[in-house]
Amino acid sequence: MEIIIQATPESATSVAARIVARLLREKPNAVLGLATGSTPLLLYRALIDMKLDWRRVTTFNLDEYIGLPQDHPQSYHSFMWENLFRHINIPKENVNIPDGNASDIPGCCAAYEQRIRDAGGIDLQILGIGTDGHIGFNEPTSSLASRTRIKTLTPQTRKDNARFFGSEAEVPGHVITMGIGTIMEARQNLMLAFGNNKARAIAEAVEGPITTINPASILQMHPDAKVCLDAEAAAQL
Ligand code: GLP
Numbered sequence: 001m002e003i004i005i006q007a008t009p010e011s012a013t014s015v016a017a018r019i020v021a022r023l024l025r026e027k028p029n030a031v032l033g034l035a036t037g038s039t040p041l042l043l044y045r046a047l048i049d050m051k052l053d054w055r056r057v058t059t060f061n062l063d064e065y066i067g068l069p070q071d072h073p074q075s076y077h078s079f080m081w082e083n084l085f086r087h088i089n090i091p092k093e094n095v096n097i098p099d100g101n102a103s104d105i106p107g108c109c110a111a112y113e114q115r116i117r118d119a120g121g122i123d124l125q126i127l128g129i130g131t132d133g134h135i136g137f138n139e140p141t142s143s144l145a146s147r148t149r150i151k152t153l154t155p156q157t158r159k160d161n162a163r164f165f166g167s168e169a170e171v172p173g174h175v176i177t178m179g180i181g182t183i184m185e186a187r188q189n190l191m192l193a194f195g196n197n198k199a200r201a202i203a204e205a206v207e208g209p210i211t212t213i214n215p216a217s218i219l220q221m222h223p224d225a226k227v228c229l230d231a232e233a234a235a236q237l
Contacts, residue, residue: 001219002226003206005234009042009194012228016126016192017046019226023124023188029056031116033125033183034084035136036061036076039192040126044084054090058119060112062127062136063177064100066150074164075100098148098176109148109176116182125186129193132156133201133214137177140213146179180218189225191216193233202229203236 006012020043023030034040061076068075077097085095096115102108116122127135132154138146139154152174153161162168183189193202205216206227219225229237 001206001222003234003237004226004228005231005237006228007231009230012192012194012230013042013046016043016190016228017050019188019190020047020124020126021050021052024052024054024057027123028053029058030123031058031060031119031121033122033178033186034059034061034080035126035128036063036079037128039128039194041083043126043192048084048087052088054088054094056094057090058094059090059096060116060119060122060178061097062125062183063175064098065172066100066105066174066176067172068100070101098178100172100176105150105176109150112148112176112178113182122186124188124190125183127183127189127191127216129191129198129201129205129216130157131160131197131201133205133216135180135183135191135216135219137175138180138183138215140215142180142212142215144184144210144212144215144218145181147182148176148178151175151177180215184218184222187224189219189222191219191225191227192229193227194230196232196235198233199236202227202233206237 064076070077158171161171165171204214210217
């Protein structure tokens with residue numbers, strides 16, 4: 001694990017943006033894994049400003065809520081189109097996000113894994129981290145070998161994400177998420193975390209034992225994982 005600590009979220013983001021931009025310049029048909037949440041917003045803004053060429057890039061998002069209409073403002077489809085895709089020249093058919101309204105969820109998860117394989121695997125996966133150490137929506141106790149599947153959100157995550165929905169009751173209880181095994185197969189992982197509410201999860205992930213209780217800790221086993229932190233998120237290291 002390479003830990004990159006910068007004073008502010010902005011400076012940590014610019015390190016991450018340079019890593020993504022270098023990949024897209026060196027490999028115009030790169031396969032990028034993308035994340036949602038407030039953390040990657042600055043990164044997506046920086047990448048838009050860099051005016052990179054996305055025509056041959058393929059993307060796979062980590063996760064999606066089950067049961068929210070795709071055009072619901074809090075669906076991860078809406079989030080990604082609003083905050084990244086509509087501002088760049090990526091062809092719509094190159095964008096992959098799990099379908100939270102599929103009638104056959106297990107079949108949809110298996111097909112998602114197959115699409116990642118058919119694309120040649122993920123070159124670089126962007127990750128945030130939950131306050132409980134979750135990556136994607138792989139909540140604590142998720143199998144470290146898990147694949148794309150349905151998960152039930154913990155009360156903590158529903159509480160954390162209630163700020164986007166208005167109330168905790170409106171946060172869907174179930175999601176589709178890439179598995180930890182899926183994430184570990186990405187050739188590079190790039191995790192971002194900002195703010196003191198992430199400091200404990202980061203300290204456990206980076207310096208604690210590898211444990212399903214903090215799913216991000218498995219990144220200690222990844223051959224090319226970088227963690228970009230601001231000073232607050234790094235405060236307990
Ligand atoms: C969400 C997402 C994760 C994200 C995390 C942190 O629930 N599924 O991919 O990393 O929680 O979100 P934020 O960046 O808003 O703190």
